[in-house]
Amino acid sequence: MVGALADSERKVFWLDSPAAPEPLPPLEGPERCALAVVGGGFTGLWAALLAAEAGEQVVLLEGDRCGWGASGRNGGFLEASLTHGLENGLARWPDEIDRLIAIGRANFAAIRETLERRDIDAAWDESGLIDVATRPHEVSWLAEAAEAARAHGEDVVLLDRDAIRAEVDSPTYLAGLWHRGESALVDPARLAWGLRRAAHEEGAHIFERSPVRRLRRDGNRVKLETDEGSLRADRVVLATNAYPPLVRSVRRYVIPVYDYVLVTEPLGAERRAAIGWRRRQGLADSGNRFHYYRLTPDDRILWGAYEAIYHFRNGMHQRLEEHAPTFELLARNFARTFPQLEGIRFTHRWAGAIDTCSRFCVTFGRALGGRAVSAVGYTGLGVGASRFGARVALDLVHRRETELTRLALVRTRPVPFPPEPLRYAAVQATRRALARADERGGRRGAWLQLLDRIGAGFDS
Numbered sequence: 001m002v003g004a005l006a007d008s009e010r011k012v013f014w015l016d017s018p019a020a021p022e023p024l025p026p027l028e029g030p031e032r033c034a035l036a037v038v039g040g041g042f043t044g045l046w047a048a049l050l051a052a053e054a055g056e057q058v059v060l061l062e063g064d065r066c067g068w069g070a071s072g073r074n075g076g077f078l079e080a081s082l083t084h085g086l087e088n089g090l091a092r093w094p095d096e097i098d099r100l101i102a103i104g105r106a107n108f109a110a111i112r113e114t115l116e117r118r119d120i121d122a123a124w125d126e127s128g129l130i131d132v133a134t135r136p137h138e139v140s141w142l143a144e145a146a147e148a149a150r151a152h153g154e155d156v157v158l159l160d161r162d163a164i165r166a167e168v169d170s171p172t173y174l175a176g177l178w179h180r181g182e183s184a185l186v187d188p189a190r191l192a193w194g195l196r197r198a199a200h201e202e203g204a205h206i207f208e209r210s211p212v213r214r215l216r217r218d219g220n221r222v223k224l225e226t227d228e229g230s231l232r233a234d235r236v237v238l239a240t241n242a243y244p245p246l247v248r249s250v251r252r253y254v255i256p257v258y259d260y261v262l263v264t265e266p267l268g269a270e271r272r273a274a275i276g277w278r279r280r281q282g283l284a285d286s287g288n289r290f291h292y293y294r295l296t297p298d299d300r301i302l303w304g305a306y307e308a309i310y311h312f313r314n315g316m317h318q319r320l321e322e323h324a325p326t327f328e329l330l331a332r333n334f335a336r337t338f339p340q341l342e343g344i345r346f347t348h349r350w351a352g353a354i355d356t357c358s359r360f361c362v363t364f365g366r367a368l369g370g371r372a373v374s375a376v377g378y379t380g381l382g383v384g385a386s387r388f389g390a391r392v393a394l395d396l397v398h399r400r401e402t403e404l405t406r407l408a409l410v411r412t413r414p415v416p417f418p419p420e421p422l423r424y425a426a427v428q429a430t431r432r433a434l435a436r437a438d439e440r441g442g443r444r445g446a447w448l449q450l451l452d453r454i455g456a457g458f459d460s
């Protein structure tokens, strides 16, 4: 690693914190419970908390530490959208989009209410989000997005070149769209640790370092086996995100795609003044290949995404989290965006796997005769939507017919990914086509048009 990256450590900034709680012991010996939850990220933690609040006897099994997966590694953009943005929701569920928006807003409000009630300090900040245009064709995209957002009751402000640069000063900006409501920036690790404490206080039993190796039917129940113990449960919620799934059906719908993140040293007053950013909004580019970035509570810049890397046969391994060319590309793009910060050093670099599915938002599956239900596939927008995913999974696993389980979003499944080696070839072709579209005024070539027609695609 060279230049600005030379002193960076491969560590997740959020997890590298004195607030990290002590580990909980692993599962040992046989146990029994009404509801088992596998995975201690946001989906699993919300499922455990909501079920325990409803009086259920819950056991959560986490393979590593709660919040160690995507939930502790993300950008901390907590959005109300359940559909990976309005445009995707409108394209896929035009008839129910207004209901999905209303449910998403209620979900967002309920997260805020839970944090207040449970005294969870996740550095919640509602400064809003700005989409920025850095290529001429993206300026008209933002104008169209503003119109659609207003038509669906969103509080948005279109910013011209001077107005966006008055908010945050980058020579690359041509325009911006500021979404002023229904999103928060959070410290995701503290959110996960707070939910873990709340679930525990509510009576859920949480075991860490307890990877479930096998899941099988056991009479009327399900048996979950870990290295040192076993658990018999009446019902199971599977919240394992991009990790190798315990049930086969998930494998067709979700692929792990690595996303890379850098964090700078604290800016200090002089550098802060050089870029403005007084209102601390979260930012994202509007292109197909985009960066998301934000200030951390201690005034560093978190800078992520752009490259999304898929490895053959759903490859996942800690060594894949190191990818020098991608970190270097991210550092170069950062320098182009903020030339006035020349000389700044990055302190942290890391990667996390995104549970990508072809419709870009959560999808639900049943296994073992409906005794196990999975909620996966958030595709990079699950910090807020995971509470919705957990609620739906609980309704489905208990066979409750509710407003949520009647949604087409819940009843339908995404277009599956093809088997290997076609899968790998299709993902690479899509990545190249998305990069080409960015360079060609946003025009989508034949491959992307075909994917659009069959309702499939690729995003991070």
Ligand SMILES: Cc1cc2nc3c(=O)[nH]c(=O)nc-3n(C[C@H](O)[C@H](O)[C@H](O)COP(=O)(O)OP(=O)(O)OC[C@H]3O[C@@H](n4cnc5c(N)ncnc54)[C@H](O)[C@@H]3O)c2cc1C
Pocket (backbone or CB within 6 Å): 038, 039, 040, 041, 042, 043, 044, 045, 061, 062, 063, 064, 065, 066, 067, 068, 069, 070, 071, 072, 073, 074, 075, 076, 077, 078, 079, 210, 211, 212, 213, 239, 240, 241, 242, 243, 244, 246, 259, 260, 261, 304, 351, 352, 353, 354, 375, 376, 378, 379, 380, 381, 382, 383, 384, 385, 386
């Ligand atoms: C780099 C990055 C940036 C992102 N940025 C954003 C963002 O800014 N905003 C946003 O909304 N979303 C973002 N996301 C997506 C978001 O983080 C996820 O959608 C969300 O955290 C999903 O939560 P989860 O609980 O479903 O998964 P996870 O947090 O991944 O939790 C799954 C857990 O299951 C455990 N597990 C897996 N298999 C087993 C097993 N067999 N036994 C026991 N435990 C098991 C894992 O150890 C893990 O802790 C980002 C993701 C990444 C990777």
